[in-house]
Amino acid sequence: MEDSKTIQFSADALTVAQNIIKRYPEGKQKSALLPLLHLAQAEFGGWLSPEVMDYVASLLAIKPIEVYEVASFYTMYNLQPVGNCLIEVCRTGPCWLRGADDIVEHIEKKLGIKDGETTADGMFTLKTVECLGSCGTAPMLQCGADYYENLTPEKVDTMLDKLRASGKRSNYLTSNKQEI
Amino acid sequence: MGRKVLLQHIDVPGINTFEVYRKQGGYASVEKALKSMTPDEVTEEVKKSGLRGRGGAGFPAGMKWSFLDRKSDKPRYLVCNADESEPGTFKDRYLMERIPHLLVEGMITASYALGAKSSYIYIRGEYMYIVRILEKAIQEAYAAGFLGKNILGSDYSLDLYVHPGAGAYICGEETALLESLEGKRGNPRLKPPFPAVAGLYASPTVVNNVETIAAVGPIVMMGGDEYAKIGIGKSAGTKLISASGHINKPGVYEIEMGISVEEFLYSDEYCGGIWKGRKLKAVVAGGSSVPILPADLILKTAKGEQRLMSYESLSDGGFASGTMLGSGGFIAMDETACIVRNLWTFTRFYHHESCGQCSPCREGTGWMEKVLHRIEHGHGHSGDIDLLVDVAKKIEGNTICPLGDAAAWPVASAIRHFREEFEYHVKYPEKVKNPKHFEVEPFVSERLVAAV
Numbered sequence: 001m002e003d004s005k006t007i008q009f010s011a012d013a014l015t016v017a018q019n020i021i022k023r024y025p026e027g028k029q030k031s032a033l034l035p036l037l038h039l040a041q042a043e044f045g046g047w048l049s050p051e052v053m054d055y056v057a058s059l060l061a062i063k064p065i066e067v068y069e070v071a072s073f074y075t076m077y078n079l080q081p082v083g084n085c086l087i088e089v090c091r092t093g094p095c096w097l098r099g100a101d102d103i104v105e106h107i108e109k110k111l112g113i114k115d116g117e118t119t120a121d122g123m124f125t126l127k128t129v130e131c132l133g134s135c136g137t138a139p140m141l142q143c144g145a146d147y148y149e150n151l152t153p154e155k156v157d158t159m160l161d162k163l164r165a166s167g168k169r170s171n172y173l174t175s176n177k178q179e180i
Numbered sequence: 181m182g183r184k185v186l187l188q189h190i191d192v193p194g195i196n197t198f199e200v201y202r203k204q205g206g207y208a209s210v211e212k213a214l215k216s217m218t219p220d221e222v223t224e225e226v227k228k229s230g231l232r233g234r235g236g237a238g239f240p241a242g243m244k245w246s247f248l249d250r251k252s253d254k255p256r257y258l259v260c261n262a263d264e265s266e267p268g269t270f271k272d273r274y275l276m277e278r279i280p281h282l283l284v285e286g287m288i289t290a291s292y293a294l295g296a297k298s299s300y301i302y303i304r305g306e307y308m309y310i311v312r313i314l315e316k317a318i319q320e321a322y323a324a325g326f327l328g329k330n331i332l333g334s335d336y337s338l339d340l341y342v343h344p345g346a347g348a349y350i351c352g353e354e355t356a357l358l359e360s361l362e363g364k365r366g367n368p369r370l371k372p373p374f375p376a377v378a379g380l381y382a383s384p385t386v387v388n389n390v391e392t393i394a395a396v397g398p399i400v401m402m403g404g405d406e407y408a409k410i411g412i413g414k415s416a417g418t419k420l421i422s423a424s425g426h427i428n429k430p431g432v433y434e435i436e437m438g439i440s441v442e443e444f445l446y447s448d449e450y451c452g453g454i455w456k457g458r459k460l461k462a463v464v465a466g467g468s469s470v471p472i473l474p475a476d477l478i479l480k481t482a483k484g485e486q487r488l489m490s491y492e493s494l495s496d497g498g499f500a501s502g503t504m505l506g507s508g509g510f511i512a513m514d515e516t517a518c519i520v521r522n523l524w525t526f527t528r529f530y531h532h533e534s535c536g537q538c539s540p541c542r543e544g545t546g547w548m549e550k551v552l553h554r555i556e557h558g559h560g561h562s563g564d565i566d567l568l569v570d571v572a573k574k575i576e577g578n579t580i581c582p583l584g585d586a587a588a589w590p591v592a593s594a595i596r597h598f599r600e601e602f603e604y605h606v607k608y609p610e611k612v613k614n615p616k617h618f619e620v621e622p623f624v625s626e627r628l629v630a631a632v
Contacts (some may be wrong), residue, residue, distance in 0.1 A: 023339075028362070030363035031361060032363065033363035034346050070363065070364060070365055073348065073365040073535075074305070074348050076346040091525065092468075092526070092528075093267050093268070093468060093525045093529075094267060094424040094425055097426060131268075133269065133306065133307065134273075135509070136430040138424065145309050173308060
């Protein structure tokens with residue numbers, strides 16, 4: 001278990017965090033909570049451990065419970081570790097009409113995992129999600145900051161291979177878009 | 181070609197940059213408002229324009245602005261609702277991605293009208309890449325003197341910020357959005373007080389959708405009266421329609437309100453007809469929340485009149501035979517689509533997105549999802565269809581925010597218009613166990629067969 005005292009933003013991330021806090025009126029720094037949790041998740045391995053959440057609470061001078069209750073409400077915060085690349089496939093109506101189920105099935109077969117699982121090598125986590133606002137370019141998925149749209153099984157294969165080769169951890173703040 | 185107000189310059193190369201946008205006449209509304217109009221005069225033009233909230237509710241924007249408590253000594257806020265999450269809706273994303281300065285310009289002009297000194301664009305977290313696009317546009321606007329202290333040498337100052345959410349449909353409800361912007365769970369607030377009196381930080385606040393705010397610049401430039409001439413009756417202006425599903429040309433289209441649904445669906449300028457040469461079965465015309473209509477009722481009203489793309493025409497006939505324009509999320513389904521399966525995905529969505537505050541919604545959406553899951557997977561019981569109707573009825577009108585209604589309406593309308601299809605699922609469980617059952621063997625209404 002990491003000691004919460006060892007958890008600290010890098011100097012660069014701390015500057016970003018301070019600039020985010022400045023967007024809100026004095027005394028309303030709690031408003032920065034959602035953006036800071038995004039930053040923390042990107043900085044600390046793709047998920048929010050209790051220690052990381054406590055650290056964010058200390059930055060905003062709020063109680064840890066105020067962070068936990070928010071982190072557990074919003075789906076983009078991972079409260080458990082995830083694979084290097086979190087693959088989120090939309091499957092709500094409009095995507096389903098254009099074959100989202102086939103895409104999910106293809107990824108499950110290709111990676112040998114089911115919805116919600118992570119590959120043994122820790123490379124990919126597959127998650128089905130609800131509408132990502134990309135219905136006109138369905139089927140689609142999101143990996144970190146990037147949308148992959150108008151998918152076919154072939155495009156998915158190319159994407160997975162390239163993501164594996166890039167070796168980068170996906171996060172919502174930084175694009176790692178692969179040509180497919 | 182129909183008249184374009186928002187997307188007129190969308191194809192100009194580099195329109196996402198300040199320089200090109202400015203060359204196309206961009207930011208002129210800020211100059212006009214700040215140099216020659218009082219804030220109230222700007223509000224007056226928006227009132228005259230007949231612009232209605234484009235997020236889904238369709239409430240007159242100018243009237244919403246006029247409710248803002250201007251006597252309060254607290255700061256006033258304008259918050260843009262860019263939490264676009266209604267299934268079938270992706271127009272705001274398109275607009276912000278392609279022509280971000282149109283939103284920034286609208287935010288400045290509208291903030292001036294409302295007397296806001298700090299304004300926020302609350303954008304859904306999944307659109308994080310658009311946060312970067314908007315932030316770049318905002319920086320350019322600051323550099324050019326359209327944001328910051330003493331804009332264009334006037335005594336009006338404004339700061340504009342982008343604030344990402346983190347995955348919660350409910351934050352599109354304006355009071356949940358404000359909670360979220362304050363760093364809390366997105367639980368909708370009881371109203372009153374309305375945001376116009378006690379919104380962000382309990383201060384007077386206006387929350388408007390992206391498309392609504394984007395229309396403010398063009399309205400100020402052409403004048404409210406001129407804008408009101410576009411469109412049809414109380415459906416003034418143009419509307420962005422997000423077209424998806426089984427059509428040849430999915431995408432975002434700006435339409436002048438009043439064109440026929442038939443033209444929108446079948447002409448090459450818009451959807452280009454149903455894909456794979458198939459026939460139309462049903463349409464959800466305004467985002468997943470609005471009642472689904474079968475092909476005959478979406479093309480013509482119950483009275484036999486041509487159905488138009490407008491607030492009034494789409495709702496003609498009430499919920500018995502009509503629907504709503506909503507957010508303009510137009511989802512078309514061909515003859516192989518399974519209404520039950522589509523509805524199950526919608527209901528699963530609402531269950532997932534219910535904030536959990538109100539029991540009818542928290543529990544009811546879960547029950548409906550469970551019942552729909554078993555009907556769709558060949559385990560339905562004979563009483564399930566009436567059970568769904570009953571649960572939907574008990575959610576509707578019994579919750580703090582409209583998510584409950586939004587979850588109930590699709591269920592009630594699907595059963596209203598496609599009851600036979602639900603009955604078929606219960607009657608022939610073996611046939612529906614293949615998830616692609618109607619692609620293998622399209623559903624043919626026994627009533628229709630009998631009629632032939």
